[in-house]
Amino acid sequence: MTCASKSLPNFTDCTFDGRYELTKMLGSGYYGVVYKAVDLRADPESDSRLRAIKIIKKEGRTPAELENIRREVTLHGFVSDHPSVVTVHDNIEDDKYFYIILEYIPGGDLFDQINGKQLYINNDGLLRSAFLSLIDAVEACHDLKIAHRDLKPENVLTTPDGSKVFLADFGLATTKRVSDEFGAGTSIYMAPECFNSTAGPYCTRTADIWALGVILANMISSRNPWQKAIWKDKDYTRYVNDHNYLYEMMPISKEAHAVLQRIFTINPLRRISLPKLRKAIVNLTTFFRPVDE
CATH class of the missing domain: 3.30.200.20 (Phosphorylase Kinase; domain 1)
Structure with a gap:
């Protein structure tokens, strides 16, 4: 290209x-x-x-x-x-x-804040503030029957201090609640049902929630949990077979791990809703693993 x-x-x-x-x-x-x-x-x-x-x-x-x-x-x-x-x-x-x-948003994108500056590492207040504003943006889209379908740090802009984020780039957005367009999005952030055409059409909005989970894992650890949520990906396969895998692999708290498990539910019908996710993030004590945990 x-x-x-x-x-x-x-x-x-x-x-x-x-x-x-x-x-x-x-x-x-x-x-x-x-x-x-x-x-x-x-x-x-x-x-x-x-x-x-x-x-x-x-x-x-x-x-x-x-x-x-x-x-x-x-x-x-x-x-x-x-x-x-x-x-x-x-x-x-x-x-x-x-x-x-x-x-014009002067702080650059969330990808640079996460990976270039590692701004959110061990900063619960900053991470919570930024992620809640992202949840609010996605929920506003869903309330208007719009699924973004390409949620990733590169498509999120931030204030210079990283405390607030702004959703951008609606190039793949859709008003279709159910889609049979497989492979649309960025593979790291796509839910498993977005790859599996044999399972039939998928809900675009619950797929957005999965993408939020990958972004949250990025913000906590500056790492991706897997490259693709498919069986050929060894990290994803380990997660499916052992739901403690993310806790063992990433420096996350038990509370954060519990939230991620509710997001990374393979069955999209059982995936956490945005209002419940918001409440869980507000009530979470720390995203990061304490020394004694």
């Missing part, structure tokens, strides 16, 4: 729509680039004048792919008023590009 930045012009220092001055490229993926921008019509003294603008090239895309981008923006927009979801301020398209004007 080629990063989009190699096939797009450099928009730095350009002014878009007579309003947004693009000052710096923040990132690039296969589908588009994201720039930091300044809203020239906003109060010059206000932090709210900063924006992130995602630019997606239309050339080479099928009509179905173009409609998928419009669907992503629409579904994101439905929930973007929630305080733990990145706000969609506007979206514009011309003959060549989509321009999605987003809230």
